[in-house]
Amino acid sequence: MSWLPFGNTEGNIKTMKNLIIFLALATLALTACKKELITNNESSTNGNITAINSKADKMSDIKVPAGFKWEMSRNVNVKISSTDNRFGGTIHKVMVYNGNPGNGGIKLAEGPVSVSKPFEAKINTANIITEFYLVKVSPDQSKTIEKVSIINNAVNATFTASANVKLGKSGPGPDCSTGCTATVYNASGNLTYTSGTKCLTGSSINISKLTIDGTAIVRICGTGTIDNLEFSSSTAQLIITGTGNITFTGTTPVDEGSFTNYGTVTVVSGSNFNVNSTATFENNGTCTFGKDFNPNGSCVITNNGSIEVAEKLINSANATFTNNCKLIVHDDFQNNGTFHNYGYIKCDQESTVDGGSNQVFKQYNGAMLHTLDIQVNGTITGMGTTSLIKVIDHSKGNTSGLVNGAQNYCDLNGIEALFNASISGGASQSCSLFIPISACNPAGNGVPPVTDTDGDGVCDANDCYPSDPNKAFCNPYGTSSVAFEDLWPSKGDYDLNDVVIAYNYNVITNAANNVVRVEATYVLRATGGSFNNGFAVQFPINRSSVSGVTGATLEAGQTKAVLVIFNDMRAAMTNWNTVPAWPTSSSITYTVAFNVSGAPSLASFGLSGYNPFIWNGTSGFGRGYEIHLPGQLPTDLANTSLFGSYNDATNIGNGDTYVSNDGRYPWAINIPANYSYPVEKADINTAYLKFATWVSSGGTLYNDWYTNGTGYRNAANIY
Numbered sequence: 001m002s003w004l005p006f007g008n009t010e011g012n013i014k015t016m017k018n019l020i021i022f023l024a025l026a027t028l029a030l031t032a033c034k035k036e037l038i039t040n041n042e043s044s045t046n047g048n049i050t051a052i053n054s055k056a057d058k059m060s061d062i063k064v065p066a067g068f069k070w071e072m073s074r075n076v077n078v079k080i081s082s083t084d085n086r087f088g089g090t091i092h093k094v095m096v097y098n099g100n101p102g103n104g105g106i107k108l109a110e111g112p113v114s115v116s117k118p119f120e121a122k123i124n125t126a127n128i129i130t131e132f133y134l135v136k137v138s139p140d141q142s143k144t145i146e147k148v149s150i151i152n153n154a155v156n157a158t159f160t161a162s163a164n165v166k167l168g169k170s171g172p173g174p175d176c177s178t179g180c181t182a183t184v185y186n187a188s189g190n191l192t193y194t195s196g197t198k199c200l201t202g203s204s205i206n207i208s209k210l211t212i213d214g215t216a217i218v219r220i221c222g223t224g225t226i227d228n229l230e231f232s233s234s235t236a237q238l239i240i241t242g243t244g245n246i247t248f249t250g251t252t253p254v255d256e257g258s259f260t261n262y263g264t265v266t267v268v269s270g271s272n273f274n275v276n277s278t279a280t281f282e283n284n285g286t287c288t289f290g291k292d293f294n295p296n297g298s299c300v301i302t303n304n305g306s307i308e309v310a311e312k313l314i315n316s317a318n319a320t321f322t323n324n325c326k327l328i329v330h331d332d333f334q335n336n337g338t339f340h341n342y343g344y345i346k347c348d349q350e351s352t353v354d355g356g357s358n359q360v361f362k363q364y365n366g367a368m369l370h371t372l373d374i375q376v377n378g379t380i381t382g383m384g385t386t387s388l389i390k391v392i393d394h395s396k397g398n399t400s401g402l403v404n405g406a407q408n409y410c411d412l413n414g415i416e417a418l419f420n421a422s423i424s425g426g427a428s429q430s431c432s433l434f435i436p437i438s439a440c441n442p443a444g445n446g447v448p449p450v451t452d453t454d455g456d457g458v459c460d461a462n463d464c465y466p467s468d469p470n471k472a473f474c475n476p477y478g479t480s481s482v483a484f485e486d487l488w489p490s491k492g493d494y495d496l497n498d499v500v501i502a503y504n505y506n507v508i509t510n511a512a513n514n515v516v517r518v519e520a521t522y523v524l525r526a527t528g529g530s531f532n533n534g535f536a537v538q539f540p541i542n543r544s545s546v547s548g549v550t551g552a553t554l555e556a557g558q559t560k561a562v563l564v565i566f567n568d569m570r571a572a573m574t575n576w577n578t579v580p581a582w583p584t585s586s587s588i589t590y591t592v593a594f595n596v597s598g599a600p601s602l603a604s605f606g607l608s609g610y611n612p613f614i615w616n617g618t619s620g621f622g623r624g625y626e627i628h629l630p631g632q633l634p635t636d637l638a639n640t641s642l643f644g645s646y647n648d649a650t651n652i653g654n655g656d657t658y659v660s661n662d663g664r665y666p667w668a669i670n671i672p673a674n675y676s677y678p679v680e681k682a683d684i685n686t687a688y689l690k691f692a693t694w695v696s697s698g699g700t701l702y703n704d705w706y707t708n709g710t711g712y713r714n715a716a717n718i719y
Contacts, residue, residue, distance in 0.1 A: 056683075056685045056686075056692040057683065057685075057686060058494070058685070059663075059683055059684070059685060060662075061685075062663075062685065062692050062695050062696055063663075063696055064664040064695055064696070065697075065698040066664075068695065068698050069630055070630045070631075070666045070695075071127070071670075071699070072126060072127055072669075072670065072671055072672055072699075072706065073124050073125055073126045073127055073480075073608075073670070073672045074124065074125070074127060074153055075122050075124050075606065076123050076124075076125055076153050076155060077121075077122055077155070077603070078096060078121045078122070078123055078155045079118050079119070079120050079154075079157075080094050080096075080113055080120075080134060080156075080157050080158070080159070081118040081157070082113045082114060082118070082136065082159040082160075083115060083158060084115065084136070084138070084159055084160060085115050085437055086138070086437040086444060087138060087140075087436060087447075087448045088447070089114055089115060089116055090114065090139050090448060090450065090457070090459075091113070091114050091139075091457050091459075091462070091511060092112070092114060092136055092138050092139065092159075092462070093111070093136070093137040093462040093473070094110065094112075094113045094119045094136050095109070095110040095134070096108045096109045096110070096121070096123065096132050096134060096155075097132065097134075097135065098126070098129050098132065098133075099129075099133060100133055101133055101135060105133055106476075107476060108132075108475075108476070108477070108607065109121045109123055109475045109476075109602070109607055110473045110475060111475070111513045112457075112458065112472070112473070112512070113136065113159070120602065121475075121513075121602040121606075122602070122603050122604070122606035122608075123607045124606065124607060124608030124609065124672075125150075125672070126672040126673075127699065128703055128704045129150070130149065131147055131148060131149045131150060132148055132155055133146070133147050134147075134157055134159075137461075137462055138436070138448075139448040139459045139461075139462070140434070140436065140448050140450075141461055142436075144159055146159070160439075173239070173242055173262035173284060174219060174239060174262075175219075175221060175243065176200075176201050176219055176221035176241065179197055180197050180198070180219070181196035181198065182197075182198050182199070183198075183200075183201060184199070184201070185201050185202045186201075186202035186206075186222070186224075187202070187205050187207055187224075188205070188207060188208075190207075190211075191207055191209070191210050192213065193211070193212055193213065193214075193216035193218055194215075195214050195216050196216060196217070197216075197217040197218075197219065198219070199219045199220075200218065200219070200221065200222055201221045201222045202222040202223075202224070203222060203223050203224070204223075205222050205223065205224025205225065205226075205246070206225055207226045207227065209228040209230065210228070210230070211230045211232060212231055212232065212233070212237070212238055213232040213236055214233050214235065214236065215233070215235045215236070216236055216237070217236075218239065219239045219244075220238070220239070220240050220241065220246055222243070222244065222245075223244070223245040223246070224245075224246065224247075225248070225249055226246055226247075226248050226249070226252075227248075227250060229248065229252050229253065229254070230253075230255075231253075231254055231255050231256050231257040231259075233257055234257055235257065236256070236257035237257060237258050237259075238257070238258070238259045238260070239260045239261075239262070240262060240264070240265055240285070241262050241263055242262045242263050242285070243263060244261075244262070244263035244264070245264040246263075246266070247267075248265070248266070248267045248268065248273075249271075250268070251267075251271045251272045251273075251274065251291075252271070252272070252273050252274070253274045253276060254274070254275045254281055254299075255277055255279060256276075256278060256279050257279060257280075258279065258280040258281070258282070259275075259279070259280070259281045259282075260282045260283075260284070261282070261285045262284045262285050263286075264285055264286050265283075265285070265286070265287045265288070266287075266288045266290075267288070267289045267290045269290040269310065270290055270291050271289075271290045272289070272290075272292045273289040273292075273293050273294070274294045274296060275295050275296065275299040275319075276299060277299065278297065278298050278300075279297075280300045280301075281295075281299070281300075281302070282303075283302070283303045283304060283305050283306075283307055284304045284305050285305045285306075286306045287305070287306070287308070288310075289307070289309045290310050291310055291311050292309065292312045292313065293307070293312075293313045293329075294313075294314055295313075295314075295321055296316045296319060297316065297318060297319065298318045299319050300320050301315075301321040302324070303321075303322070303323045303324060303325060303326075303327055303343075304324045304325055305325055305326070306326045307328070309327075309328065309329045309330060311330060312331045312333070312334070313327075313332075313333050313334070314334045314336070315335045315338075315339055317336045317356065317359075319338070320337060320340075321335075321338070321339045321340070323339070323340070323341045323342065323345060324342045324343050324440075325343040325344070325440040326343060326344050326346075326439075326442070327343070327344065327345045327346070328346045329348065329349075330349075331348065331349050332349045332351070332352065333345065333347040333350075333351045334352040334354065335359065335361050335378075336354045336356065336358070336359060337358060337360075338359075338360040339360065339361045339362070340360075341361075341362070341363045341369065341387075342363075342364045342365065342367050343367055343368075343440045343441065344367070344368050344440050344441035344443070345369045345370065345371075346370045346371070346443070347369075347370070347371040347372065348372055349373065350371070350372065350373040351369060351371040351373070351374045352375040352377065353374075353375070353376055353378045353380055354377050354378050355377045355398075355400045355401070356378065359378040360379075361378060361379065362381045362382075362405075363380065363382050363383065363387035363407060364382075364383045364384050365383070365385045365387070366385055366386065366387055366388075366435050368388045368389075368435055368441055368443070368445065369387075369389045369390070370392075370443055372391075372392045372393050372394075373391065373392075373394040373396065374389070374391050374394070374397070376395075376397030376398075376403060376419070376421040377397060377398050377400055377401050378400065378401065378402075379401075379402045379403075380402070380403050380404075381404055382404070382407030382426070382427060383405060383406060384406060386406045386408060387407050387408075388407065388410060388433050388445055389403065389407060389408070389409045390412070390431070391409075391410065391412065392412055392413075393412075393413065395411045395415045395416055395418070395419040396418040396419055397418075397419050397420055397421030398420055399421070400421075401421025401422065402421060402422050402424070402425070403421065403422070403423045403424075403427045404422075404423075404424055404425030404427050405425060405426050405427060406427075407426075408427070408428055408429070408430040408431070408433040409427060409428070409429050409430075410431035410445075411429075412431065415429070431445075431446070432446050433445060433446055434446040434447060434448050436448070452466075453466045453467055454466060454468055454469040455469055456469040456470075456472055456510070457511045458472045458473075458511050465508075469511075470510055471509075471510060472509060472511045474508060475506065475508070475602065475607055476504065476505070476506055477504060477505040477506075477607045477608065477609075478502075478504020478505060478521075479502055479503070479504045479674050480503060480504070480609055480670060480671060480672050480673065481500065481501065481503070481671045481673065481675035482500075482503070482609060482612045482629070482668060482669070482670045482671075483496040483497060483498075483499070483501075483671070483675060483677055484499040484500075484533075484614050484667060484668045485498055485666075485667045486499065486531050486533050486614060486616060486627065487667075488625065488627045488648065488658070488667045489642050489643075489645050489646040489647060489648035490647055491646075491647045491660055491662070493681060493683070494665070494683050494684055494685075495528065495578070495677075495678045495679070495680060495681055495682050495684060496669060496677065496684045497526050497528035497677040497679075497680065498527070498529035498531075498533070499524075499527060499528075499529070499533050499535060499614050500524075500526035500527075500528075500675065500677050501522055501523065501524055501525070501535060501612065502674055503521065503522045504520070505518060505519070505521075505607070506520075509602055513602050514599040514600060514601055514602070515596050515601070515602060515605045516595065516596055516599075517594070517595050518539070518593065518596060519591075519592070519593045520537075520591075520592045520593070521590070521591055522535070522565050522589070522592065523587050523588070523589050523590075524566070524569065524572060524573060524587060524590070525677070526576065526578050526719070527569040527570065527572075527575075527577065527578075528576050528577070528578035528677075529576070530570070531616050531617075531618045531621070532567075532568040532569070532570050532571070532616070532617040532618045533569045533570075533615065533616055533617065534564065534566060534568060534569070534615050534617050534623075535564075535565045535613075535614050536555065536562050536563060536564040536565060536612070536613060536614075536615075536635075537562070537565065537611060537612045537613075538560050538562045538610065538611035538635050539561045539562075539563070539605075539610050539611075540600075540604070540610065540611075541560065541561050541596060541598065541600055542559060543555075543558050543559060543561045545561065545596055545600070546561040546563075546595070546596065546597075547594065547595045547597065548594055549592075549594040550591075550592065550593050550594070551565075551593060552564060552565050552590070552592040554594070555637070557636060557637055558635055558636050558637065559636055562635055562637075563592060563594070565592065566590065573585045573588060577719065578677070578679060578680040579679065580679060580719065611632050611633070611635075612628075612670075613627055613628040613632070613634075613635070613668075614627050614668075615627065623637055624638055624639025624642070626638040626639075627658065627668060628657065628667075628668065629668045629669070629670055630657065630658050630659050630666045630668070631656070631658070632657060632658065633652070633655070633657060634652075634657070640652070643657075644661075647660045647661055648660065648661065649661035671706050673706055675706065676713075676718050676719070677718070677719055678717050678718060678719065679717055679718065679719045682718075687717035687718045688705050688706060688713060688714075689711060689712055689713065690702035690704075690705040690711075690712050693705075
């Protein structure tokens with residue numbers, strides 16, 4: 001609250017100020033109780049910390065630590081890269097949220113990211129926020145989300161390509177640290193196991209023959225070789241763990257039981273890998289087979305990782321093969337049994353899909369068969385979303401051959417006369433289907449179906465302004481509040497309601513992540529004083545970079561851009577809105593916008609409250625009486641001769657500004673929320689019961705003091 005004495009003139013400022021101080025102190029003396037500082041131990045909501053909870057009847061009761069800046073938020077430097085090359089150099093959109101976007105998280109920023117250029121921004125965020133959620137939206141509108149911690153006021157993250165197919169079992173699988181009935185280090189010779197779980201570790205495993213019988217489970221977590229492998233029971237299991245790396249030195253049969261790989265399996269050059277009878281083989285890691293891969297009998301094969309076959313793969317009549325990821329065959333690929341392709345098959349020679357009652361070949365949801373030649377004698381069916389058959393050279397097939405369902409058939413040099421099969425039943429001839437590059441599909445196909453109306457490189461679906469090539473992304477900031485005491489350079493009464501402004505911003509950037517426009521909303525909510533205070537905001541760009549201002553005045557005589565929102569709060573708002581029994585005025589909303597030239601980056605311009613301030617325009621004071629947040633610098637029009645006078649302890653040289661000389665108390669605070677301000681003459685610490693503890697702890701405790709947590713507020717002292 002401020003009081004304007006009668007008879008004030010330009011020539012009697014000092015006398016008038018002394019009277020102001022006297023009246024303010026006298027009023028405080030009438031309304032304040034005797035100083036009372038109460039401490040008691042209680043558990044802080046800011047972690048498992050036993051804190052001293054301080055209660056103070058007035059601001060001067062609080063001991064402010066040296067260097068305390070009164071900040072409830074801080075700048076976080078964000079850098080987000082991408083190695084996702086599924087769409088070439090096309091721009092993706094990345095968004096930053098202060099919480100889980102699926103559970104009420106608020107978007108703070110957005111912008112472009114590509115394989116050649118990261119997204120960078122400086123985001124002022126509440127101290128209570130310790131992590132961000134990042135969402136990357138690809139040109140095809142597929143989304144990837146990551147949660148990242150804020151470390152040393154910075155976030156650095158990289159998005160990688162994500163497969164568009166299911167990747168089978170999650171996690172690294174079992175290991176050798178638990179569940180082992182016996183552990184063998186650097187196993188060698190001939191080994192036979194019939195029961196229990198045997199764990200083989202070490203870097204020099206050298207097994208001549210490994211026989212697994214009965215109910216035995218063998219886990220291999222180490223590195224080495226196996227010359228011969230024998231499964232002698234349908235319940236026998238071999239597991240190569242995520243840390244396992246085994247080379248088989250000869251042809252390797254899996255005749256029964258199960259073989260599961262999470263690590264690396266190699267069969268030497270010239271040797272086959274055979275899965276026979278009713279055995280199962282599941283790959284969740286990487287396999288390289290030196291000659292042929294032969295699924296025989298009624299075996300079941302599941303590939304959730306990468307399999308590379310040096311020569312042929314022939315899937316027999318009763319075998320069931322499910323490919324969920326990447327399968328590379330360097331010679332011929334032939335299916336006589338059941339084959340489900342959810343991923344990518346690359347055949348360097350000829351792929352043959354035979355007919356017959358047992359033959360099934362289906363592709364699902366954007367899968368791809370990529371082959372030099374093809375022989376279609378049976379049926380290839382597309383299921384779910386459209387998949388692709390891509391033929392580099394010759395298409396062949398008999399009259400029993402059929403390509404149907406949700407598939408495109410692409411022969412890059414045209415379908416030859418040797419192709420007598422049919423393409424019908426929903427399938428069509430086309431090479432344009434877009435399939436993105438992924439961890440499972442290193443080739444991909446086509447270009448993303450992107451509409452970019454304004455040609456700025458950002459697809460319409462990711463563009464805030466799809467018809468304007470100069471604008472692309474919207475960066476919201478808010479809602480936050482700034483509250484002032486207006487008696488500077490003399491101390492105020494610390495109800496922090498002399499001027500209360502709620503604000504939010506939309507900082508608009510282009511496809512290069514440069515700021516091109518700022519749109520702002522300021523809401524004048526309270527004017528708890530009699531001075532004719534004006535309100536303005538200084539932005540981190542030169543005045544010459546601003547044009548097209550609406551809703552405010554670009555102030556002359558300034559180097560930086562200063563926008564004056566209003567010149568006199570008393571003319572703008574009749575009532576104070578701080579005394580419950582008094583009449584009220586409606587809040588006043590100021591809608592402001594301006595264009596920005598010079599291409600400042602979002603990392604330099606930032607997303608924050610910038611530098612808001614008031615000045616006392618009352619006769620006898622004037623434009624030079626600027627009041628800023630602690631640590632902020634004055635504008636060119638400030639009267640710097642006032643620094644150090646009365647209760648001010650501003651030191652421009654070290655940036656320690658706008659704090660008092662009798663305890664480092666502020667004249668303004670910025671709250672990263674919609675601030676419920678105190679009633680007239682109620683010290684802020686009597687309205688917010690955790691405020692004093694927050695200050696005295698240097699901001700380490702109760703940095704959420706302004707929220708409505710249990711026991712945080714004294715409602716009687718809040719307007």
